[in-house]
Amino acid sequence: MGEAGQQLKNKDIVGIKDLSLEEIELILDTAVGFRDVLRRDIKKVPTLRGKTVVNLFFEPSTRTRTSFELAAKRLSTDVINFSVSASSVVKGESLIDTAMTIQALGADVVIIRHSSSGVPHLLARHLKASVINAGDGINEHPTQALLDAFTIMEKNGAVRGLRIAIVGDILHSRVAKSNIYCLRTLGAEVRLIGPPTLIPEGLVDPDIEVFHSMEDGLRDADVVMMLRIQMERQDTGFFPTTDEYFRLWGLTRERLALAKPGATVMHPGPMNRGIEIASDVADSAQSVILEQVTNGIAVRMAVLYLLSGWRSGD
């Protein structure tokens, strides 16, 4: 589970763009060990007994929160879900006050999800506890990118040299942003496919190819990573209708055939079947969507484990 002496440079994981290649590799290597633990009959280890982990979620989430909760429990920590609707936040408490309260309760690790970008960074500056970003606004979702990289490695052996197409609403997707940083650091060729309204101009650098046609973009891809069309964000008309979206950018069996034979199909969930992905593709043998969920626990155990051992200046 990581070489002795190796550790992360910071007490927090707020974004992939702050991690080095070595740190990403350390997390992925560490996760291999935990995946093996999860395959045992008894899936729990006493590694972090006595530590307290708090899930501080300001946005509704089931899968990410549950995944972190399970990861924390498998490591024998005490884990608390701080549910925002039931807390004083609805009474108007400031973010900093909420976070300081949680720190005063003795949290060692705070896992934060918030609709505003930069909130994990703000908390990381104010808290002694380690902060893990579980999704901030339209900025990053680092553990999702790590579990995606882990899954790609499991399927393809390595990330380096792979051609990976990310398809859909790049603009609003923190998953896409973290994946772009992570996969490029790991040596993949990343290309983006989607309507111009959903691919921000500022993201495009000479090394990232952008395609507005699925047929062109999918050609010879090793991995096709679909993104969720976030219906709640489409109120200002980034595309005319979901029917038209599926017609132009939906992943169908015919289109998938343009990618490399046996190309890996991914989706961070929750899926909109018939909008960004056809059901038969989602359920096909090429899809690793459920493996992504399973691997999420191992990767999050690795992150919790590495941060719990973090000491400044070591």
Place this chain on the structure above:
Amino acid sequence: MKKGLNLLIRNGHIIDPSQGMDGKGDLLIEDGRIRELEIRDSEFKTQDSRFKIQNSRLEIIDASGLYVLPGLVDMHVHLREPGYEYKETIKTGTMAAVRGGFTTVCCMPNTKPVNDNETVTEFILRKAYAEGACYVYTIGAITKGQKGEELAEMGMMRDAGCVAFSDDGFPVMNSLLMRRALEYSRVFGVPVISHAEDAGLSAGGVMNEGALSVRLGLRGIPAAAEVVMIKRDIELAALTGGRLHIAHVSTAGGVRAVREAKKAGIAVTAETCPHYFTLTEEVVYGYNTNAKVNPPLRTERDVEALKEGLADGTIDVIATDHAPHHMDEKLCEFDKAASGISGLETALPLCLRLVEEGVLSMRDLVEKTALNPAMITGIERGSLRKGAAADVVLLDPDREFTVDPEGFASMGRNTPFGGWRLRGRPVAVICKGRMHEIDSGAVKQL
């Protein structure tokens, strides 16, 4: 002798663009008014002065090594009173102005209640008369409640003392209403100040749109949100013959639009602020809420264009857009943080950097920070001509200091310049018939 302030300021470098004066000389203030003014080329000798000093209690100041300038005029500040006294008051805001070298400020109407009627105008002016450290003029709202729906009572506010109209903080999105405002205001000959922002294009945005906003995951405000609105308002000014002033220009495209309009003879003036020609969006990095301001900080290209616009006269005015906020409104989510910079106490040294870089001469600078804003708003200030009230700044261009927001006179400590080492500071400001020493002991008496 007269009861008011009597002061002889000797051997300073006097610059007064209103009279074309630029040179070493003496300035005599009697009873709080400018009495005499003399520029000499030769070095100062006590006996040489032709001012007859009959008053033995006349205070004499040695201003050698200092600039003697008309008190600066800031035509764009937020004093927050009434309604937001936890951010700033007329008293603290005007104290901040004086410390920054400003003897006159024009306050924007986004108070609570909004300054959209004569009662609020009168309240502010009365309070400022009694408690203000400097002179305060009011800018009334264009539309009732700044809602952009119907015209406010411009005529009555004008009678009560408003010198311009603006919905600053909000654009007037309805083009017809903006047309009416520019037409109707012609009765009073006062400018309509445009907060140029297309609210559709800027919706949800919290910083400049570009590579950095994507990298930080923050929603962007494209430069076009400003430029399309400046262009619209220029067309409306051309259509109506109204006087248009563009507030806080932040983009290269905005500078270009104003330059072309001026060439075409359209009655438009424009201002920018120290933060727009000093900083770029890079300061936002790390989710620094003190760098959150509307319009947002832009790019190096825009900074260069603003400097060109200042140098060639496209931009007439440097204003601060002093926007004090409470600490709690900045110590929070970037999306939620209030927009604005507490600017009065750092503006002048930031402007002096332009002189150092050769963008502006000292005389240009005084024009853009005193004379032009006074002319645009029709205020009889920003000048050292004989008989005028003595609004005077003694500026030490070489005095270095470190910006310490905790030491601000303003209640708003929200500045991205905290810790900056700056050069050039007023040592004394004469205003409302008294002299404020900014640094005690810095004024040398003879």
